[in-house]
Amino acid sequence: MTSAQRNPQLNANGELCHLLSIGGLPREIVVHILDTAESFFEISDRDVKKVPLLRGKSVFNLFFENSTRTRTTFEIAAKRLSADVINLDVARSSTSKGETLLDTIDNLVAMHADTFVVRHATSGAPYLIAEHLARTGRDEVHVVNAGDGRHAHPTQGLLDMYTIRHYKKDFSGLKVAVVGDILHSRVARSDIDALSTLGVEEIRAIGPRTLLPPHLEEMNSACVSGTRVRVFNDMSEGLRDCDVVIMLRLQNERMTGALLPSAREYFRCYGLTPEKLALAKADAIVMHPGPMNRGIEIDSAVADGNQAVILPQVSFGIAVRMAVLSIVAGSGK
Amino acid sequence: MKIAIKNARVVDPRSRLDALRNLFLADGRIAAVTEVSVVPEGFADARQINASNLLVCPGLIDLCARLPDLENELAAAAAGGITTLACPPDTTPPLDEARLVERLRHRSEQSGLARMFPLGALTQGLVGEKLTEMVKLANAGCIAFSQASAPLPDTLVLWRALQYAATFGFSVWLRPKDARLAFEGAAHDGAVAARLGLPGIPVSAETVAIATVLQLARDTGARLHLTRISSAEGIALIRRAREEGQAITCDVGIHHLHLDESEIGYFDTNARFDPPLRSAADRAALSAAAAEGVLAICSDHTPVSDDGKHLPFAEALPGAVGLELLLPLVLRWAKQENIPLTTALARVTCDAAAILGLDAGHLSPGAAADLCIFDPQASWQAGAQTLRTQGKNTPFSGQTLRGRVQMTFINGQLVFSR
Amino acid sequence: MSLPEFPDAEAQCRALADLIRPEISPETLLVGIHSGGVWIAERLSGLLGLSSEIGQIDVSFYRDDFAEKGLHPQIRPTVIPFPIEGCHILLVDDVLYTGRTTRAAINELFDYGRPASVRLAVLADRGERELPIAAQFCVWDVRLDRAQILVLDKNGDHLSWKIEQ
Numbered sequence: 025m026t027s028a029q030r031n032p033q034l035n036a037n038g039e040l041c042h043l044l045s046i047g048g049l050p051r052e053i054v055v056h057i058l059d060t061a062e063s064f065f066e067i068s069d070r071d072v073k074k075v076p077l078l079r080g081k082s083v084f085n086l087f088f089e090n091s092t093r094t095r096t097t098f099e100i101a102a103k104r105l106s107a108d109v110i111n112l113d114v115a116r117s118s119t120s121k122g123e124t125l126l127d128t129i130d131n132l133v134a135m136h137a138d139t140f141v142v143r144h145a146t147s148g149a150p151y152l153i154a155e156h157l158a159r160t161g162r163d164e165v166h167v168v169n170a171g172d173g174r175h176a177h178p179t180q181g182l183l184d185m186y187t188i189r190h191y192k193k194d195f196s197g198l199k200v201a202v203v204g205d206i207l208h209s210r211v212a213r214s215d216i217d218a219l220s221t222l223g224v225e226e227i228r229a230i231g232p233r234t235l236l237p238p239h240l241e242e243m244n245s246a247c248v249s250g251t252r253v254r255v256f257n258d259m260s261e262g263l264r265d266c267d268v269v270i271m272l273r274l275q276n277e278r279m280t281g282a283l284l285p286s287a288r289e290y291f292r293c294y295g296l297t298p299e300k301l302a303l304a305k306a307d308a309i310v311m312h313p314g315p316m317n318r319g320i321e322i323d324s325a326v327a328d329g330n331q332a333v334i335l336p337q338v339s340f341g342i343a344v345r346m347a348v349l350s351i352v353a354g355s356g357k
Numbered sequence: 358m359k360i361a362i363k364n365a366r367v368v369d370p371r372s373r374l375d376a377l378r379n380l381f382l383a384d385g386r387i388a389a390v391t392e393v394s395v396v397p398e399g400f401a402d403a404r405q406i407n408a409s410n411l412l413v414c415p416g417l418i419d420l421c422a423r424l425p426d427l428e429n430e431l432a433a434a435a436a437g438g439i440t441t442l443a444c445p446p447d448t449t450p451p452l453d454e455a456r457l458v459e460r461l462r463h464r465s466e467q468s469g470l471a472r473m474f475p476l477g478a479l480t481q482g483l484v485g486e487k488l489t490e491m492v493k494l495a496n497a498g499c500i501a502f503s504q505a506s507a508p509l510p511d512t513l514v515l516w517r518a519l520q521y522a523a524t525f526g527f528s529v530w531l532r533p534k535d536a537r538l539a540f541e542g543a544a545h546d547g548a549v550a551a552r553l554g555l556p557g558i559p560v561s562a563e564t565v566a567i568a569t570v571l572q573l574a575r576d577t578g579a580r581l582h583l584t585r586i587s588s589a590e591g592i593a594l595i596r597r598a599r600e601e602g603q604a605i606t607c608d609v610g611i612h613h614l615h616l617d618e619s620e621i622g623y624f625d626t627n628a629r630f631d632p633p634l635r636s637a638a639d640r641a642a643l644s645a646a647a648a649e650g651v652l653a654i655c656s657d658h659t660p661v662s663d664d665g666k667h668l669p670f671a672e673a674l675p676g677a678v679g680l681e682l683l684l685p686l687v688l689r690w691a692k693q694e695n696i697p698l699t700t701a702l703a704r705v706t707c708d709a710a711a712i713l714g715l716d717a718g719h720l721s722p723g724a725a726a727d728l729c730i731f732d733p734q735a736s737w738q739a740g741a742q743t744l745r746t747q748g749k750n751t752p753f754s755g756q757t758l759r760g761r762v763q764m765t766f767i768n769g770q771l772v773f774s775r
Numbered sequence: 776m777s778l779p780e781f782p783d784a785e786a787q788c789r790a791l792a793d794l795i796r797p798e799i800s801p802e803t804l805l806v807g808i809h810s811g812g813v814w815i816a817e818r819l820s821g822l823l824g825l826s827s828e829i830g831q832i833d834v835s836f837y838r839d840d841f842a843e844k845g846l847h848p849q850i851r852p853t854v855i856p857f858p859i860e861g862c863h864i865l866l867v868d869d870v871l872y873t874g875r876t877t878r879a880a881i882n883e884l885f886d887y888g889r890p891a892s893v894r895l896a897v898l899a900d901r902g903e904r905e906l907p908i909a910a911q912f913c914v915w916d917v918r919l920d921r922a923q924i925l926v927l928d929k930n931g932d933h934l935s936w937k938i939e940q
């Protein structure tokens with residue numbers, strides 16, 4: 025091992041200056057984001073759904089991969105903070121002209137961007153941007169990862185934690201099942217990082233072996249919370265006595281081929297039905313990052329049932345993103 | 358021209374010599390290695406070099422160095438004490454035609470620096486479909502044939518390539534990599550890739566390929582050298598084949614003896630290698646195998662521009678520069694693993710020469726006077742300022758390394774001095 | 776430093792209530808500014824016999840020093856449990872100093888609607904205003920060094936003054 029790298033998300037004072045991943049964040053910072061989000065939550069109920077915190081600041085939504093939902097929630101969050109929001113459809117424009125990712129960033133920094141919200145198809149792309157900003161001495165510009173490849177989707181992970189805390193109050197003692205395509209899921213990685221940072225008792229990764237990465241059991245090795253990660257191939261066994269069930273979206277292109285034979289067989293083995301949910305605790309909550317594939321990973325009876333908290337997740341997501349945007353913008357002061 | 362190098366610590370791995378000696382060169386060859394009190398006849402008025410506190414060993418032999426800017430990289434090799442090197446065929450364009458090989462050899466001979474031995478492409482354009490004119494390429498100077506790190510997914514083509522090479526007794530150097538299992542992979546399929554969401558390259562991408570190639574080599578009788586072994590299981594397969602009497606050689610890149618997957622940290626593209634850095638246990642197994650002599654060591658020198666490294670991890674180009682780091686990293690490896698210097702340096706001198714089929718890498722009288730003279734105590738910082746190579750991509754950037762080349766001789770000519 | 780010469784904050788709350796009582800109607804709504812203002816508003820609500828719940832404001836999202844200081848490390852939610860359109864609001868804080876916190880609180884209030892009037896009640900007025908803001912009700916004029924921060928503290932259920940340097 026050569027020189028230990030400094031965590032690029034934290035500035036010299038240990039403040040959060042970029043949100044790139046939940047992995048490697050101290051527990052206090054994660055809790056601080058959730059606490060701050062609670063204060064932002066009521067703003068959506070006001071007559072004027074806006075606070076002047078980021079007035080005059082520019083938030084650039086840089087989506088190298090299309091995602092209307094995530095982009096919209098970031099846009100609402102930034103606008104409720106009074107920031108100017110600029111949406112760049114980079115999936116179509118500059119990169120197709122051969123401009124590199126970092127050229128794009130340099131150009132936007134020259135336009136006085138204050139914060140970049142970045143979605144990219146390649147794991148680690150937001151790290152590259154953050155490093156580039158540091159290398160070129162532009163520490164006042166912040167990066168928020170809105171999903172990179174299979175790596176991380178930290179604001180989704182945080183809003184999932186917000187949801188769990190809202191319904192379960194305390195993380196210790198919780199058994200949380202994460203079901204589905206963990207191999208390709210940045211949501212799953214961020215959830216696992218966050219759950220182990222916050223110290224749940226047990227994380228259960230449930231799925232067929234083609235959709236589970238190796239070494240899942242070691243994924244929380246960096247944290248000292250004592251959270252256990254267990255892998256289940258049998259969904260019924262994995263759901264038994266769980267407090268929280270997080271269902272993952274199965275991408276269309278993975279439904280047939282070498283990973284899975286068919287959507288129908290996937291639903292039979294790993295779809296969440298009322299019968300399977302009955303194996304979890306009676307007060308278990310069901311979460312899903314959306315958009316849902318009804319009848320593939322989740323039965324409509326569960327998705328619309330009283331244990332589902334999928335819509336509250338969406339409204340909590342705005343408050344969490346407001347908290348993240350304002351905390352990073354306020355760092356280094 | 359006569360030269361007397363006096364009071365040096367002389368390490369000659371082939372003869373297991375590690376002692377204070379005088380070394381005498383005449384007419385580009387080693388004339389004598391003597392006790393420090395002795396000066397042979399005719400050397401009284403030779404050019405004197407006082408080498409007290411310095412170490413003299415055979416010039417290093419590097420089994421793999423990519424030389425995009427040939428003259429500059431050969432100068433970097435000289436600065437790294439390297440006097441002989443093999444150049445893989447994945448140049449632009451690939452070395453699949455005799456005229457390309459001749460031009461490359463001509464330019465390297467003009468430079469008067471390290472002896473450069475090209476490897477010819479095994480298939481045209483390294484595409485893995487049609488064989489190259491191996492006989493013509495060998496006549497032009499190719500020392501062996503290889504796909505470099507390009508895949509050869511068609512086993513039938515591989516089988517025929519080995520048969521054809523065996524017809525003429527040519528060596529085939531192969532990187533064991535199953536193209537489909539390694540497809541789109543960017544890192545070892547282990548804990549780090551799982552955490553960072555990087556597409557993984559399983560160890561089986563290496564072992565499946567080793568098993569296939571070993572079987573085909575047995576069937577065809579081809580002379581086989583396996584390059585850049587990266588895993589403990591790969592080593593185990595090779596050991597077993599050797600125990601069964603199969604004559605195969607293999608090598609490892611110096612970085613794989615020092616680093617493992619944890620080096621990636623937060624997507625550090627300087628830790629992107631092909632084959633990938635694997636687990637700590639794999640690194641330990643490679644180190645043990647290299648210490649035993651199962652593996653020779655090479656720099657796998659691969660200059661990559663900033664543009665090739667300032668990309669998201671999976672899109673970044675793999676590789677690191679190594680010409681000037683090979684010696685200090687071998688010294689560090691020897692120190693960390695408590696390996697005698699004669700053993701450690703053998704892996705980059707006489708062992709490598711044997712793989713290339715050359716009478717080189719030793720200090721016997723009559724051998725070509727290819728020497729590396731270095732200060733084993735000198736420490737220096739690796740970085741853009743201290744490296745001559747065009748590429749600055751190294752995971753050791755900013756680190757203090759011990760052991761620095763002072764002089765390099767090729768055929769008795771001083772080609773580098775600090 | 777403990778300051779025996781500082782007045783008893785609990786007694787000041789009663790004095791403040793006495794000052795306010797003749798000037799307000801039962802429909803007046805109290806809004807306290809976190810943290811001290813909320814504690815005082817709770818006292819006043821009881822002393823004045825007001826039936827409505829009190830509002831609580833955390834002005835962190837409205838501060839004008841975000842660019843210099845960033846986000847306050849501990850933020851509590853603002854809670855305005857009543858519609859304020861057309862109402863008479865009495866804003867309550869512990870200390871009035873530069874006037875910037877009051878400015879932020881008024882701005883925040885207006886994002887909930889358009890009140891008929893807003894008045895300000897504080898225990899202490901340190902002077903040195905940087906904005907054209909004044910308290911209608913105040914029981915203690917005090918002058919301190921700029922480096923000294925006057926803070927209302929709550930120990931159990933007891934309010935007292937302290938100085939932070």
